[in-house]
Amino acid sequence: MGGVTEVLFRQYDLHQILRATSAKVEGLVAQWGADAFLKASEHDLIDKLVEEGSVRCPQLLRDQAWMPEMAEVDIEVHDRFFGETATRRGLLFTLVVPFTGEKDVFYCRPSTWTSVVPQVQSLNTRELRLEVTGQFTDPTQLNKRFTEELDRIDQYLAWCREEIDRHNAALPTFVTGLVSARKQKLLDGRNLQSQIGFPIRRRPDASAYSIPVTRKTVSPHRLPRPGHGDGEPFAPEPALSDADYEAALQVLDAQRNALERTPSVAAGMDEETIRNLLLVSLNAQFKGTAAGELFNGDGKTDILIRERDRNVFIGECKVWDGPQTVTDALDQLLGYLVWRDTKAALLMFIRTKAVTATVQAATAAIEAHPNYKRRGTHDTDGRIDVVMHANGDLDREIKLAFLPFSLPHHATSRFAKAKR
Structure with a gap:
């Protein structure tokens, strides 16, 4: 090569650099302000830290390599026989090769290496340059040098x-462990578990309904309250535990299966009647500490768990009437004064024959909503989970389960048949 100015893969030890990168992430977690840390979305926090700690190895874009015009340069030539050095005019060829990834990796020595290291004429954040000088007449020879x-x-x-x-x-x-450990340490330090609670327990007299729900004592999470800036102190607030959320959804799923298997009965029910039936099933399995019925109806469509004037669980029932139905339902859900990590369910009553196409259209409408963040843990024909954010606050997340109900539209109910 000619005019070499930089030697690659020698300056730093790659293993040590990667360890230092992990230590940097660990330091970020430890130094993050406690209130901001507790108020942040844990999923977004982990994503941000993983991005911060990830390293992008460069990749040469050899198919995009190009050459500027060749140039003439003075070349010093040493005559071994006479021991003299002479200057002659020669040709300078330059190859410019773009690359993706982080430039700094080019200066790191991997665990596997040889005594012969690559050299380049120059290196910047987007491309490297190779130079060859000499007297060339054969293009194959020149190509071989670069290759x-x-x-x-x-x-x-x-x-x-x-x-x-x-x-x-x-x-x-690694990052998930760091975040979970620090969060638990902060929560334990503020003794949230012993100070604030939203106790829920199963009814001891629950009917023997054939659904896979285990009767157990249910305790709440103590979760952070959203703030309007890093300077606002973190404050706790109750929320429905994930286990209770899943148990409630199982009750709704079982009732949906029952309705879909008895189309003649479902055909005679309007939206409010179905809502009331779901409330009966839910309250047969759950009980609040202050009242006999934990799940309550508000208006014609809502299924709510309310604690101290706030909605901790929201179930919205809608009859499908095009994608705008979904948008309106989500706007209504998000319009409530929700708390951090509120659990929600959108129950869509579909009375059309094209159920699959309707579910796809409804899902697309959910993902098109401006408050949509990402998909959740479930993605089946009977349940699609998503995560939304509260209006004006990306860190306040709402777990939403979309439950489609395939119900008959023109079926005759058994009551109507009895009159004939």
């Missing part, structure tokens, strides 16, 4: 990529 050096660089990058990929793959688990 050999690129192959050497690619080999070192492959060795680096093996270590970087292992580092990146371990990050999500």
